[in-house]
């Protein structure tokens with residue numbers, strides 16, 4: 001909640017709003033799951049009409065949309081609901097759709113893990129281990145529907161990052177670039193499109209490579225494996241977007257040391273991460289940090305934490321390039 005908003009309300013209201021804030025989050029997850037935004041086009045519609053299209057209860061949907069519309073998601077207008085820029089992003093057919101991202105955050109396993117956040121705070125261990133002993137990525141490998149939501153979510157959230165990476169970093173000195181844990185290859189495809197001299201390798205877990213098989217070309221090859229232990233491609237640059245934040249320092253060191261076994265010393269390692277700042281701004285990075293702590297074993301890190309982590313795995317952190325929003329490209333090279 002922005003500090004200006006907090007300043008304008010009483011301390012008791014601050015506690016009421018934040019302690020009950022999960023009701024707002026949950027309404028958003030459910031509306032995204034039910035496809036309510038897909039049932040609304042440019043013409044405002046009543047909750048009853050939207051309920052009929054989505055197979056939901058008109059009164060309950062009306063109350064949920066009334067709450068969301070107070071927060072800029074849909075607009076209440078003359079007894080009907082209309083789209084806002086935020087609600088349009090919940091449509092499945094929006095080119096920068098965030099529907100899957102919202103559904104992914106609200107996946108039942110994530111919701112269940114948040115119910116056990118006290119365990120994390122008491123022990124420092126991921127709450128998800130109480131829900132899924134083998135962890136979230138194993139769960140995705142075994143649950144194709146959830147995996148598809150996750151993969152689409154990554155493509156959705158990456159849209160904002162991709163423009164900043166392609167626009168702010170020069171790939172002209174490289175010939176072969178690896179995207180390690182690159183999901184469906186959305187970032188790699190964009191980098192190759194903007195740099196016609198470049199070839200790329202998408203390295204991913206086997207179930208993700210299967211889903212990405214359609215993107216292979218004479219310039220883009222696919223390699224499946226486990227980045228903790230398997231052979232990695234030998235490239236002159238590596239992208240790792242939102243990978244290291246998923247893992248503890250010990251796990252991240254294993255991933256980076258494994259990469260270092262195959263990365264030539266001159267190769268550039270480009271970590272795309274939201275660096276956590278030592279300030280009191282209530283931004284999304286600090287929420288993401290709690291997601292990483294609760295849902296996986298990771299964390300958002302400071303520049304200094306990245307520097308130490310990379311040094312322990314045979315890389316030197318050299319510079320930070322602003323990639324827009326809260327994201328940075330952290331450029332490292334082998335030592």
Ligand SMILES: C[S@@+](CC[C@H](N)C(=O)[O-])C[C@H]1O[C@@H](n2cnc3c(N)ncnc32)[C@H](O)[C@@H]1O
Pocket residue numbers: 137154155158180181182183184203204205208225226227228240241242243246
């Ligand atoms: C947070 S997603 C990031 C995806 C993509 N880089 C992006 O930012 O849009 C993490 C990715 O790491 C992959 N991954 C997780 N464990 C892996 C492993 N052991 N080996 C290879 N890839 C793995 C997942 O399949 C997932 O696509």
